[in-house]
Amino acid sequence: MAREIGIGTVSLGWMGQLHTRAYRRLLDHYPECELRPRLVIAADAVEERARDAADRLGYEGWTTDWREVVEHPEVEAVSIAAPNYLHREVAVAAARAGKHIWLEKPCGRYPSETYDIGKAVGEAGVMSMIGLMYRHAPVVEYAKEIIAAGEIGEITHYRGYFLADYAADPNGALTWRYKLGGAGLGVLGDIMPHSVDMAQNLIGPIVGVSAQRETFIRTRPEVPEGMGTGHFTVEGGTRGTVENEDYASGLVRFENGARGTMESSRTCVGPHVRNGFEVNGTRGALSWDFQRLNELELYRTDGTGDRGYRTVYAAPGMGDFDRFQPGAGISMGYDDLKVAEAERFLSSIADGRQRAASIHEIVSTMRVVDAMERSCETGGWERVGDSTGATAAAGERRAGGGA
Ligand SMILES: NC(=O)c1ccc[n+]([C@@H]2O[C@H](COP(=O)([O-])OP(=O)(O)OC[C@H]3O[C@@H](n4cnc5c(N)ncnc54)[C@H](O)[C@@H]3O)[C@@H](O)[C@H]2O)c1
Known part of the structure; x- marks a missing residue:
């Protein structure tokens, strides 16, 4: 008998709505999944979109403050489909609150932000799933x-x-x-x-x-x-x-x-x-x-x-x-790949065995991107994993915080 798991979602643009549809379809395709998603609360900064969470998408509650999602006592897993500038803040807060996270790529604005998320997820010991669903075709x-x-x-x-x-x-x-x-x-x-x-x-x-x-x-x-x-x-x-x-x-x-x-x-x-x-x-x-x-x-x-x-x-x-x-x-379609990703996320939580693509795969990916970014600056070959943090720091200076 499937156990219920409380789901919270941060942001309801294209990806947030797609995560939601994936949870709703999960048991149609994977009836033996041990976890039955219960859509507890979703947030979007735009109130109309946040209200839509309850009016149309099937969530019990809505809010314009993502912190209410992360802190909600009945939310056990958080889908993070926010713009990149919020990935680190939301993901680190969710992991520290003991919530499992399904996070969209690229997991931050720069590789350094991805590494911070990786560290927080590792320290919290929560499960993670990253939106890299083409691998599930x-x-x-x-x-x-x-x-x-x-x-x-x-x-x-x-x-x-x-x-x-x-x-x-x-x-x-x-x-x-x-x-x-x-x-x-x-x-x-x-x-x-x-x-x-x-x-x-x-x-x-x-x-x-x-x-x-x-x-x-x-x-x-x-x-x-x-x-x-x-x-x-x-x-x-x-x-x-x-x-x-x-x-x-x-x-x-x-x-x-x-x-x-x-x-x-x-x-x-x-x-x-x-x-x-x-x-x-x-x-x-x-x-x-x-x-x-x-x-x-x-x-x-x-x-x-x-x-x-x-x-x-x-x-x-x-x-x-x-x-x-x-x-x-x-034919299978694009949205189906996201249902497969949702299944890997909830099955990882159910038995404690992490499926790919987790935070480990995106950290590894962003180390390659990190080297590419360094190479764009130096014009030469760069080894993956040699990051000095210099370009990430430069990127953050350019970004200047906020959106
Ligand atoms: N896996 C994939 O193939 C794939 C495809 C598209 C997008 N993405 C990723 O998904 C993320 C979202 O992309 P999208 O296409 O859904 O973007 P989008 O622009 O369609 O939606 C972003 C949503 O975030 C909301 N938002 C902005 N500030 C917020 C805040 N402070 N709190 C809560 N909500 C806030 C906006 O109102 C909007 O509804 C990005 O990180 C992107 O890289 C992944």
Whole structure:
């Protein structure tokens, strides 16, 4: 018999609403889950959105003060889907209050903030889950198995990319995402962590990087704080400065000797969310693109002798596919990956066995981002893990606190 677990959520923008839907759908897909989510209270700084928590989303209570969520005695686990500038404060407070946390990437504005969260989570001994859900796509889990079993040989080449157009319109509003005080890093924090986590999940640790970055659209229309969520355009009005990067890319060196590249852009006209990877081994290759979530391109050299990739479709037996669909060719969707993430979070709490991706994986990811940021400054190769804290401190000085 499932035990109830009190859930609190901080922020109800895109991700906060998605976490909420994931909790609501959890037992439909994972009926044996030992924990039954009870939506206790949610917070958003915008009162209308906070009220919506109770009116529409199914929470028993709402507030405009996130501290009420973290301190609520009936809340055992907190979803943190706030803008980056709140990650550290909310996550550290939640961990210190003994609450388990499901926290969105990048877990702070800068790697130094992620490390602080990691320390607090470790000291409190609470469970953590990070919004790195692309790793739960069934064909990605299948790709991981193929690579780990050595079926495509020694991995020699890796290309990871996240090419998006969500900021390609110069009239896209200057929201918190473009400010040092609000987001901190630009794409190095926003989407590069997805590519780095995926690479380390599939291939193993990245040990060296050489990176570059650029801001292609340097001004955007100003909007009042708290207006809107997500991405929207504004015609006319005053334009303010974009304070972080639109683009970053780098060469990477893996511990196992593989070499590769990583590229992230939010202003790339053409692809919408071209988030994926290409892996080449000595006996085969595979590739995946989020825009074709349920398809893996796979090439094995030891088969019939045919040359070329073939498409392998997500099917029962791959990852959690059969939790969502009964047969190959019936598509899973983006929101489903978040339900799978919710299951890993609550199962970790239920039996005390931490599932990935936890705070450990995002700390490891942000060490790579940290090295990329250093490399952007120095122009040379940087070793992962060599952080002196200097660039993080410089970043924090640039950010100047607050949003
Ligand atoms: N895992 C993923 O793939 C993924 C995708 C999108 C966003 N994210 C992450 O999720 C987080 C939120 O992104 P989003 O797209 O939902 O943003 P959003 O702009 O849609 O929503 C942010 C929400 O935070 C609220 N907010 C602002 N200040 C607050 C405060 N002091 N207290 C409570 N609420 C406050 C805003 O009113 C808004 O409702 C970011 O850290 C982002 O990096 C992750």
